[in-house]
Amino acid sequence: MSVNDGSEKRASYVPLQWLLAISLLTGIAVAIVWLSIRAERGLALKHFEGFLKGLQNDEQKRIGLIIFDNYNEYRAAARNWSAVTFESLFLSAALSACAGVVLKLEFFLRNEPFKKDLAAVMAVLAALLVTLSTVGGFHQRWAANRLAAAKMERLAYAFITAGSKPDLASFSGQIQSIAFERNEGIVATKNEP
Numbered sequence: 147m148s149v150n151d152g153s154e155k156r157a158s159y160v161p162l163q164w165l166l167a168i169s170l171l172t173g174i175a176v177a178i179v180w181l182s183i184r185a186e187r188g189l190a191l192k193h194f195e196g197f198l199k200g201l202q203n204d205e206q207k208r209i210g211l212i213i214f215d216n217y218n219e220y221r222a223a224a225r226n227w228s229a230v231t232f233e234s235l236f237l238s239a240a241l242s243a244c245a246g247v248v249l250k251l252e253f254f255l256r257n258e259p260f261k262k263d264l265a266a267v268m269a270v271l272a273a274l275l276v277t278l279s280t281v282g283g284f285h286q287r288w289a290a291n292r293l294a295a296a297k298m299e300r301l302a303y304a305f306i307t308a309g310s311k312p313d314l315a316s317f318s319g320q321i322q323s324i325a326f327e328r329n330e331g332i333v334a335t336k337n338e339p
Contacts, residue, residue, distance in 0.1 A: 175237065191217060194302050209317050213302050216321060220295035220328065227288035234279040241272035283332070290331030297324045 191214070198210040245268035248261055279285070301320055305312060 171240075175233065178233075191299060191302055194306065197306055205314055206312065209312075209314050209321075210302075210305055212321055213298060213305055213317070216325065217295060217298040217302060220291050220298055224288060224291035224295050227284060227291055231279060231284040231288045234275045234284060238272045238275035238279070241268045241275070245269040245272065286334075287332050290328050293331065294324055294328035297327075 194210070194214055198207055198214065201207045201210065245265040248265040248268065251261065298321075301317065301324065305317060308317075
């Protein structure tokens with residue numbers, strides 16, 4: 147006849163508590179990402195669309211819309227790559243730290259096999275996140291899009307102040323140059339100048 151000192155019952159409830167804690171932390175991380183993705187940026191250019199509607203020249207409107215559409219595209223890409231980049235890095239750091247802590251916990255986690263498995267899974271996930279972020283060039287993609295959005299925003303302000311007869315060929319050339327630099331920044335390797 148075995149004596150039950152309560153340790154078996156406590157060990158069976160610990161994984162549920164940890165799953166709830168991990169679910170809560172994951173939910174908080176997802177909420178932060180969602181809020182950062184939904185945050186309004188480039189509010190000054192909201193008036194640019196109204197400016198374009200007031201233009202009489204269709205060619206000017208077309209160039210202005212291209213500037214505005216490219217700005218919105220680059221800004222959205224920068225926002226999304228920022229979320230992916232920094233969430234990967236922060237989550238990787240958190241998982242790495244938690245993997246080490248889990249192995250040392252004696253009071254909360256008494257089930258040794260579960261503790262080792264949980265720490266191993268956290269360490270593997272942390273390593274995968276860093277590897278994917280680095281190999282995928284997440285930071286490089288974020289930076290290229292952010293710079294392109296800033297250049298396009300500057301071009302929009304120049305377009306607004308260009309007067310009634312802007313040099314449309316010059317603006318078209320600048321749009322093309324910014325788009326090319328953006329793509330070049332995404333695919334460039336660190337060894338290239």
